[in-house]
Amino acid sequence: MTQIATTSVPAPVRAEAEVVQNLHEGGANYRLTLRVTGWPGFEPGQFVMLSAGPQASVPRTDPLLPRPMAVYRTRQQAQGTLVDVLYKRVGRGTALLAQALPGQKVGLVGPLGRCFELPGAAExxxxxxxxxxxxxxxxxxxxxxxxxxxxxxxxxxxxxxxxxxxxxxxxxxxxxxxxxxxxxxxxxxxxxxxxxxxxxxxxxxxxxxxxxxxxxxxxxxxxxxxxxxxxxxxLENQMACGFGVCLGCAAPLSNGSYALVCRDGPSFDASTIAWQGLP
Ligand SMILES: Cc1cc2nc3c(=O)[nH]c(=O)nc-3n(C[C@H](O)[C@H](O)[C@H](O)COP(=O)(O)OP(=O)(O)OC[C@H]3O[C@@H](n4cnc5c(N)ncnc54)[C@H](O)[C@@H]3O)c2cc1C
Ligand code: FES
The missing domain is CATH 3.40.50.80 (Nucleotide-binding domain of ferredoxin-NADP reductase (FNR) module)
Known part of the structure; x- marks a missing residue:
């Protein structure tokens, strides 16, 4: 498998992130801002796993799996880091996320994955x-x-x-x-x-x-x-864990092997992907 050389990435944290705002921006588009204490920073291309909707007094079991979302951008504040996520309401998990209100908590694990390899100075x-x-x-x-x-x-x-x-x-x-x-x-x-x-x-x-x-x-x-x-x-394959444990995000490679999108990616050299095998 071809590994892309990348800069090192921060160790992920598990947090109960506070919803600061969850704006509907028209159509299926939403802009979620979360306050995360202990956020370790991130590199471009990394993502977080967010619980499907806000946390309730009884832990939600349906849907059980968190959903992967790119870290859009962050801003530092005295009370913690504001983490922005832009998302589309496409199914059950994101429909529940769209109902999250300011002050509610969303489960977050991240930042996860490898970051983009950056271009050379002349590129x-x-x-x-x-x-x-x-x-x-x-x-x-x-x-x-x-x-x-x-x-x-x-x-x-x-x-x-x-x-x-x-x-x-x-x-x-x-x-x-x-x-x-x-x-x-x-x-x-x-x-x-x-x-x-x-x-x-x-x-x-x-x-x-x-x-x-x-x-x-x-x-x-x-x-x-x-x-x-x-x-x-x-790649935006479906994910269940986000950190290489469930094997649910495997993507076929042109050399006949597989890569885990959450752990080995999500960014890959496009020439290493067996495109006909992707959903
Ligand atoms: C790295 C990455 C970054 C992403 N960034 C963004 C972003 O910034 N913004 C955005 O809008 N979208 C992003 N996506 C896509 C986003 O994760 C999906 O749109 C979201 O998960 C859809 O969830 P849903 O429940 O609303 O939709 P559904 O289509 O209902 O959910 C997907 C369904 O698949 C199931 N499922 C998920 N993973 C598995 C699995 N491994 N095995 C079996 N079933 C599974 C879920 O339980 C669910 O039922 C990203 C995806 C990836 C991989
Ligand atoms: S999502 Fe579980 S191994 Fe990648």
């Missing part, structure tokens, strides 16, 4: 994200802006499905948007914008980072291979 970073994957690349963009050229390409079915656009714009990155219905930006798939952004680029000058639906990441991997540029993908 341009092309971040391609769609759906819930948009949340996974914000901190990467924020940390890269002072160091390298950053171009962010965000895609969604409609304008309402986009998340965090104003936050990316505020970073001052080059930002392009694609929606399939044309309600914002280019009408079509975000991978079309990627092809345009790579046109005329020499191999070795650009690195692609991608997170979102499997089909989108797979297409990014194909385009990267054609052009000869490295591509790192952050």
């Amino acid at each position: 341009r970073a092309l971040l391609v994200a769609g759906g819930t994957g948009i949340a996974s690349v914000y901190e990467l963009a924020a940390r890269l802006v002072p160091r390298v050229d950053v171009c962010v390409l965000l895609g969604a079915a409609t304008a309402q499905d986009l998340m965090g656009v104003d936050d990316f714009a505020a970073l001052g990155v080059e930002l392009e948007i694609a929606t399939e219905d044309g309600s914002r930006g280019f009408q079509g798939r975000v991978t079309r914008l990627l092809e345009d952004a790579l046109a005329g680029r020499k191999p070795g000058t650009t690195r692609i980072y991608s997170c979102g639906p499997t089909g989108m990441m797979r297409r990014c991997a194909e385009i990267a291979a054609l052009v000869g540029v490295p591509c790192i993908v952050s």
Whole structure:
């Protein structure tokens, strides 16, 4: 299995995080802010496991499993660290999370997973994200802006499905948007914008980072291979534990073996993934 060299990551904590705000931002999109005491910091690409909904007086057993969510960004305060999570209400767990009120507690374990391998000083970073994957690349963009050229390409079915656009714009990155219905930006798939952004680029000058639906990441991997540029993908497989114990998040690799997305990823060199075996 190909391991990506990464910087070291902080040891995770288990916490009862206090809900500070849980804003509905339209459509299925929510912005959750949690206050976490003892938060050890995080690196871009890491995630937390959040309980499916707020904690009640009797521990919840249905749904039992926590849900993985990217750490969007954090802010330090005297009373603890504020951890922001952008999420979409898509099923039972996130519907319960959407009901969490300020002052309630949410179970949190994290930060978990390996972080993104960062680009070289002379490389341009092309971040391609769609759906819930948009949340996974914000901190990467924020940390890269002072160091390298950053171009962010965000895609969604409609304008309402986009998340965090104003936050990316505020970073001052080059930002392009694609929606399939044309309600914002280019009408079509975000991978079309990627092809345009790579046109005329020499191999070795650009690195692609991608997170979102499997089909989108797979297409990014194909385009990267054609052009000869490295591509790192952050997989969003279902997870049950988040730290390598349950084996529920195994992803097939092109060498015939498997990697645990929570422990060996979630970011991988796209060329090491056996895409046809992913859900
Ligand atoms: C690393 C990572 C980061 C993510 N970051 C974000 C983010 O920032 N924002 C966001 O909106 N989404 C993010 N996601 C996706 C998010 O975790 C899912 O959308 C969420 O788990 C859906 O939960 P649900 O209960 O609402 O939906 P459902 O589709 O109802 O839940 C998924 C179902 O699968 C079941 N399940 C989960 N894991 C297993 C398993 N291993 N074996 C068997 N059953 C299982 C659950 O119990 C549940 O029933 C991320 C995913 C990953 C892996
Ligand atoms: S989620 Fe349990 S091993 Fe990865």
